[in-house]
Amino acid sequence: MSSDPSASTDSVDPDEQLALELLRRTDYGRVATSMRALPFLAVARHVVVGGKILLRxxxxxxxxxxxxxxxxxxxxxxxxxxxxxxxxxxVQCIGLCEAVEPTDTELGLFGPAPRFADGEPFDPVYLRVEPQVTKVHTLRAGQDHRLQRVR
Known part of the structure; x- marks a missing residue:
């Protein structure tokens, strides 16, 4: 087993593992839920740790x-x-979200936080999403290029 906490996906099915590997290729995404009965999206920094998605x-x-x-x-x-x-x-992952206090190792995976958000000092809060439903969709031009897992 790897000592890298972001690499642990041993108990994850292959499609979910591909989704988590793709998430590792980008730093930001969007979290969606409802607020006061209305849908909303918010940008979030993410890292993948042990088959779960940590958000800042x-x-x-x-x-x-x-x-x-x-x-x-x-x-x-x-x-x-x-x-x-x-x-x-x-990639889209759907799951239950919980507030968490990341470990020092997990904090290091995020890298430096922004200094400001809308002109105010950035005050981080951390959430964890455990994917229950995961989808990967691809768009391609020309020849059939299958998205391959990176090892």
Whole structure:
């Protein structure tokens, strides 16, 4: 077993493992849930640890309050960075969200936090999503290029 906490996906099915590996290729995504009976999206920094998705959001927005204890969707993609010849992919994970205090190792995986959010000092809050439903979709031009797992 690897000592890298972000690499542990031993008990994950192959499709979910591919989704988690793709999430590792990008730093930010969007968390979706409802707030006051209305849907909303919020940008979040993410890392994958042990088959779960850790999120870092700005506490000052208050979005974490709507997420904690709720089923959320988290999505990320490579649409803005893929070249015309690349396979474009999108990942969506749906699962229960909980507030967490990350370990020092987990905090290190996030890297430095932004200094400001909407002109105010960035105040991080951390959430964990345990995927229950995971989908990967691809868009490609030309030949059939299958998205392959990276080892």
């Amino acid at each position: 959001l700005h506490k000052g927005f208050g979005y974490h309050q709507a997420c904690v204890g709720s089923v959320v969707a988290y999505g990320a993609d490579n649409a803005d960075v893929a070249s015309p010849r690349d396979v474009r992919w999108t």
